[in-house]
Amino acid sequence: MTDAKKREAEKQVVELMIKSYCKHTHHEKQLCASCQDLLLYACQRIDCCPFMAVKTFCSSCKVHCYSLEKRSQIRDVMKKSSWRMLFHHPILLLKHGLSSRRRHK
Template sequence: MSSCVELKRQREKETVSLMIGLYCRKKHHTNGSLCEECQALNDYAIMRSDKCPFMESKTFCSNCRVHCYKPDMRERIREVMRFSGPRMIFHHPVMAVRHVIESKKEKKRLEKEGQK
């Protein structure tokens, strides 16, 4: 597997871990470590990223045609993303801006594919 794909995978894992950490700190009032529930979600998200066969071509899990998360974990990660996403600009601004740029590029790419 190419180093580009591995870098992308590592970045995705780092991002999801930061978002879960932010969620846990704000919602569960933890300091420095995740509560048991959030740690389980983080471990699950990292495992799913490690096993993702579409890493080379996808941008974000939400855009993937195959949703590999179990329904309960998918709902939990959605809740984390809805909460943490808007707050990332204050806590991790570079990562947040990169995400917006990649989202816009992906939206244009998907629109082009839809026109073909």
């Protein structure tokens, strides 16, 4: 997978997770301002990542490019929405996990 395709796939996964989180935590049909801000921030971080070719997950990266506040927010999103991804987007989650696992070896 090329870096550009990997970036787009990561953005897609993050967007789905943030939308799921917002829907179930903030009970909004559309992304609230806080979640929209987090999504834009995450996409900017993904676009600027110099390790895209070799990285697995941001949490296992040696360089943390998220601010402490945003890192805390994204951890909460991942924690609360990852299990929903199993039911709503299992193939996408599986592809994401396998892609990242292959790069980790």
